[in-house]
Amino acid sequence: MLSKPATLKEIARKLNISISTVSRALHDHVSIGLTTRQKVKRVAAEMNYEPNQTAVFFQKGKTFTIGVILPELSEAFFSSATSAIEETAYQKNYTVLLAQSHDNAQKEIELVEKMKNHRVDGLLVSLAKNTCSFEHFERLKKYDIPVVFFDRIPPLPNIHSVACNMETGTIEAVNYLLKKGHRAIGMINGPKTLFASGERKEGYIKAIQKNRLKFDASLIVNCDLTEKDTERCLTELLANKRKVTAIVTFNDYIALFAIKQTRSLQLPANENLEFVSYANLPLINYMEHVPVASVEQFPYLQGQKATDILLELLANKERNSVKQAAFYNITIESQLIENNKED
Amino acid sequence: MLSKPATLKEIARKLNISISTVSRALHDHVSIGLTTRQKVKRVAAEMNYEPNQTAVFFQKGKTFTIGVILPELSEAFFSSATSAIEETAYQKNYTVLLAQSHDNAQKEIELVEKMKNHRVDGLLVSLAKNTCSFEHFERLKKYDIPVVFFDRIPPLPNIHSVACNMETGTIEAVNYLLKKGHRAIGMINGPKTLFASGERKEGYIKAIQKNRLKFDASLIVNCDLTEKDTERCLTELLANKRKVTAIVTFNDYIALFAIKQTRSLQLPANENLEFVSYANLPLINYMEHVPVASVEQFPYLQGQKATDILLELLANKERNSVKQAAFYNITIESQLIENNKED
């Protein structure tokens, strides 16, 4: 008994008026008399009228849909960001079309293509790890589909982006450890190729120098982010001639690997070894031995801001406002969060 | 310089042929000669033709979009399931429209409405915690939008569903502990109101009885899933006159709370206290002291199966096959996974 939704045409026939009148009446157009307007609305309700959005989308050339392309949804950071994106979009009556690149640059290209075909109104993107060319995004400009990058943003001028500045958080982190009395602070950083690694290193150095201490390059080691390599980095740091009593790690996972290591090593020196990490993932709440602090990167906020920007761009477009010469680039200051565990 | 995508019409004019010929040529329709077909394709490529999907969707009354409504994307279980949904859908050229109910029944209703307006081809739903009426889903049948429920499924006949049967896993879990020599096995179960709690209890009892042991109801306590209440449950179990040496917990979080507790209590008895939990969340991999085993619920698989079913239903619809009298109901057997940690 599948009763296809009623259309404007059917309402029109039932009332013996024109389709356009029905359409206008339902939109409270001024040129439709009060009585007809009410009649139309009543009948529409009776017939369970629902506008066919696909027709509207088609007609208006707008889908009220924003595409989201990110590496991996099941990563806590991204699922949190996506959650924010969906919520923010929902409030402005937009829906979210979701796709994962799985950190595959090729798939990312295909997805951009697909999003374009779906005629999304705009795109939110967090780059795949190995994306190094950006023409597929350039092409979107031709179709007037705005793109806002978040978290993993390309090194390009003239883009819209939201990202977290790691430097501040790192400075805070190092300061925090210095205040607690640590003097030899190690850092297990990420691969040198990552932009984020550079920011962390900069922050480390600035904090050290502002405290009028001497920067010792041997205290920073680069890690490929695997558990094995973390082990290597840890032993390297512990073997340092200076007695490392605190370590800043590239992210929570590295910290957890390292903590596990130190505890299994059972060195007396490790009793006081303190860790600070990045991300502040929810799993931290469930750990027994957690880093003493974590640099929060606000995935939820990033998702929210990025969506705000995109919606703003879309609203501007609607208003036919002057050609956008402005580019939105928000950097959120990362922030140190102490983990108050009664541990 | 926003060059709107080329349309069939423009290609047709350029070649001095009709629109329909262009359309058919691009679809390799038999009735178009080889030469024209090639000419059309060449020009289409030159002009950067991209079919306007919204037009196609509208025309065909099909959007190649499936809606996903779930409680909270940032929960590991759901982000993993969603990841699977997206992937499976992607392979069949469908895209995913995402929305979160935040465990709010009212919002769930609105979302269903919105999905209907967006003319999604089908819907994947995991219910909000407090959803108790299901008319909003019934209404979809009128519009011929199939719905497949997963994980949190409604207690209704004649629906499509994918869910995990906890009984098997629980039996395995208890058996596993019995084989390891435990005789007094406690259980921190969820609230009695949850269906899933019942399944776990059943499994527990069956395993005990199959091993010709006597079921002791005092060994099962119900927890409201907060950390505080977990504490209460734990002390209650440890105070039991029988000496509890192993505990099955409702989920990983409860297990972690409990493990943290036992270690801070420092009772000698706790040295050998073993835990088994459910879910097998990724965070387990990063724990120092993990449950000895976990009942896996296969979020990824659930998402995959649910999507498979939905796509199958859609394919059937296309084939105009007889009115669906069949209902797909897949129950995945939960399965005990040992956590091999060299701990």
Add this chain to the structure above:
DNA sequence: AACCACTGCGCAACCGTTTGCGCGAAAAGT
């Protein structure tokens, strides 16, 4: 030479909605 089948393509309707424009009638202005 008449008939038929087949090939290759165009015509036009259709999907449901929006919207510029025009038109008749009623109300208002002179």
Add this chain to the structure above:
DNA sequence: ACTTTTCGCGCAAACGGTTGCGCAGTGGTT
């Protein structure tokens, strides 16, 4: 009483494709 304005509504095009049907031309069969 005649013109002008306002009001209320309908006509029809447009958005970009898809598809049933028809039609001309070609080639083959009797």
